[in-house]
Each structure stands twice: as C-alpha cells, then as structure tokens.
Amino acid sequence: MENQPNLEELKPKIKLGMKFWLEFENKSILGSGWAKLLKNIEKNKEGSLSHAAKECNYSYKYAWNILKRIEKRTGKAIVITGKGGRGGGGWVKLTDWGLYLLEIYQKYLNEITKIEKKLGETMKIS
Amino acid sequence: MENQPNLEELKPKIKLGMKFWLEFENKSILGSGWAKLLKNIEKNKEGSLSHAAKECNYSYKYAWNILKRIEKRTGKAIVITGKGGRGGGGWVKLTDWGLYLLEIYQKYLNEITKIEKKLGETMKIS
Numbered sequence: 001m002e003n004q005p006n007l008e009e010l011k012p013k014i015k016l017g018m019k020f021w022l023e024f025e026n027k028s029i030l031g032s033g034w035a036k037l038l039k040n041i042e043k044n045k046e047g048s049l050s051h052a053a054k055e056c057n058y059s060y061k062y063a064w065n066i067l068k069r070i071e072k073r074t075g076k077a078i079v080i081t082g083k084g085g086r087g088g089g090g091w092v093k094l095t096d097w098g099l100y101l102l103e104i105y106q107k108y109l110n111e112i113t114k115i116e117k118k119l120g121e122t123m124k125i126s
Numbered sequence: 127m128e129n130q131p132n133l134e135e136l137k138p139k140i141k142l143g144m145k146f147w148l149e150f151e152n153k154s155i156l157g158s159g160w161a162k163l164l165k166n167i168e169k170n171k172e173g174s175l176s177h178a179a180k181e182c183n184y185s186y187k188y189a190w191n192i193l194k195r196i197e198k199r200t201g202k203a204i205v206i207t208g209k210g211g212r213g214g215g216g217w218v219k220l221t222d223w224g225l226y227l228l229e230i231y232q233k234y235l236n237e238i239t240k241i242e243k244k245l246g247e248t249m250k251i252s
Contacts, residue, residue, distance in 0.1 A: 004222060005202055005221075005222055005223040005226065007226065010200075010202075010223075013150050013151050014148060014149065014150055014227075014230065015148070015149040015150075015152070016146065016148065016149075016234055017146060017147045017148065017149045017154060018144065018145070018146040018147075019144070019145045019146075020142065020143060020144040020145075021143045021144075022140060022141070022142065022143065023140065023141040023142075023143045023250065024139050024140055024141075025139050026141070028143060074136075076131055076136075095131075096130060096131055097131040097136075100131065100133065101140075104140065104245075104247070107245055108142055108241070108245065108247075111240075111241040111244060111245065112241070114237075115234070115237040115238065118237060119230075119233055119234065119237065121230070121234075124149065
C-alpha cells in the first residue's frame with residue numbers, strides 16, 4: 001500500500017538545523033553573533049572596537065553593551081581598554097578570560113562543522 | 127592590572143548549549159521530542175501508539191497530531207496504521223520514510239554526542 005519514498009528526490013530537501021552557544025552558570029554568554037564580535041576584536045591589530053563592531057553590522061554602542069553583558073554574566077572582564085593607540089581615541093583587547101571563552105567556542109564550532117562534512121547533509125546554523 | 131582567571135574554578139561553570147532538528151524545505155520536522163516519539167513507535171513491538179506516546183509523556187491525541195504534522199510538512203506518510211493486533215484496537219508502524227528521517231536524526235545525534243566527549247565539556251541539549 002505504501003509508496004516507496006523517492007529518496008534521491010527527497011534527500012536534498014532535508015537540512016540539519018542547529019543553534020549553539022556557550023553558557024556560564026546556565027546563562028547564555030556566547031552565540032554566533034557575539035563570538036564573531038570577539039573574534040573581530042581579537043584579529044583587529046589596532047584594537048578598534050568600531051571596526052570590529054562594523055564587521056558584524058553592529059554599532060559601537062551595541063557592541064560595547066554585548067561585551068558588558070558577557071562580563072556581567074561571567075563576573076569577569078573579557079576586554080581591557082586603553083587610551084591612545086594608532087587610531088587615537090582608545091583601544092580594546094581581549095583578556096585571557098575573553099580569549100579562553102572564544103577558544104572554547106571556536107573548538108565547538110570546528111567540531112560542528114565536521115558533522116556536516118561527515119554526514120553529507122546541508123547544515124543550517126542559526 | 128588584569129587578574130589571571132582561575133580556570134580550574136571557572137571551567138566547570140561553562141556548558142555547551144545546543145538545540146538541533148531536521149528541516150524539510152525549511153520547515154522544522156524533527157526535534158528531540160518528536161524524534162523520541164518516532165523512536166518509541168519503532169521499538170514498540172505491539173505497535174501501540176498509546177504506549178509510545180506515554181513514554182514521552184504525551185497523550186495519544188497529542189502524539190497523533192505530531193505524526194500528522196510531520197506528514198503534512200513533508201508531504202509523505204511517516205506511519206501506517208491498521209486494525210487489530212495483539213493489544214486489539216489497532217497498530218501503528220513507521221513507513222520507510224519515517225524510518226529514514228529517524229535514521230538521519232539518530233546519526234546526527236550520535237555525532238553531536240561525540241563532541242561532548244571530545245571537548246570534555248558538559249553539553250546541554252534542549
């Protein structure tokens with residue numbers, strides 16, 4: 001009675017959906033957007049938060065609030081700031097704690113990316 | 127100025143959070159609850175939907191609606207039903223399409239479980 005499914009036709013319509021993040025004491029502290037901001041801060045040689053924020057399409061203020069929110073939730077500084085620097089007007093740099101969180105997130109992301117390859121399915125990370 | 131984070135103390139407070147599901151044509155069709163229902167149907171030798179639903183703490187009707195929703199979203203039957211059987215009153219069984227979806231989900235879950243082991247972090251799947 002049952003028709004055999006035409007898997008060749010159906011398979012491309014199936015996707016693996018996923019959302020992932022880091023938690024600290026059960027509070028969400030780092031999802032894909034916030035991790036991208038930290039990564040942009042890390043790679044920005046001038047320590048410009050404006051530039052790092054811009055790459056995420058965030059305003060300076062929005063980015064700053066994200067940093068403060070992560071710090072509040074973990075109870076520890078994730079950035080240090082200072083005056084002056086090449087661009088003038090101040091610089092920002094990840095602390096060891098900020099780097100540590102980013103590192104865990106990146107390892108996590110790496111492992112997740114491997115699943116897509118291994119299972120041969122399209123993954124949609126949101 | 128910056129205090130070194132005491133990672134031994136902080137690390138146990140960090141968890142990997144995750145939510146994952148299957149999509150068909152961009153519609154969610156199988157998350158952890160619905161997949162558990164399909165699994166319970168598959169392993170129930172008598173084909174009792176009541177029993178399978180009960181193991182998920184779902185009512186018969188709630189479970190039935192889930193099955194119909196997946197069928198509507200994929201355009202294909204995921205169960206076949208019949209009258210009689212050991213328990214009387216009818217049986218339910220996964221179609222090849224239902225089994226196929228469950229299999230993809232299980233493989234996906236397996237790979238995700240490996241991440242927890244590999245990274246040595248606690249994972250919280252919701």
